[in-house]
Amino acid sequence: MKIYENSFYHAGYDSKDSDNLIITLTSRTSKKEETFFGEVFFQKTSYDVIYIRSNVNDWxxxxxxxxxxxxxxxIISTKNYKNIIAYGTSMGGVWRNMRDLCYQGYAFNFSSSHLEYSCRL
Incomplete structure (x- = not known):
């Protein structure tokens, strides 16, 4: 389900009536993405997922x-999620964004080789 879309950002929502919500943010890219970061992987899980994509690489x-x-x-205010987990890499893993997105739960920032941040909010 589409949540928000304009020339800068696109956000979608996949609800499976889960107690857990994943929020993904795309990384910086040189081409416009057709899918969201982690979309193929998270479609195979039982989690609710909000996907966010920046079309302009503005961090x-x-x-x-x-x-x-x-x-x-x-969307989040209508649910009573036990955990909200933000998931991103590169531009999508900037800590400021993760902090803004996570009202509760955990935020992770992955680089290509290791876990950079792990915080309990």
Missing amino acids: YVGGEFKKCLQEIGK
Whole structure:
């Protein structure tokens, strides 16, 4: 289900009535992605997932991102998730974004070789 879309950002939601929510953010890329980061993997799980993609490689700091987050917040506020887990790499793993997205749960930032951050919020 589409949550938000404009020329800067696209957010989608896949609900499976889970107690756990995964929020994914795409990494920096030189081409416009057709799928969301982790989409193929998370479709095989029982988690609810919110997918976020930046079409402009702005590190999720553009003014339009706040509008996207507001729409995502509307979805989250209707559920009583036990855990909200943010998942991203490169541009999608910037700690500031993870902190803003996770109201509760864990935030992880993966680089290509190791776990850089692991915080309990």
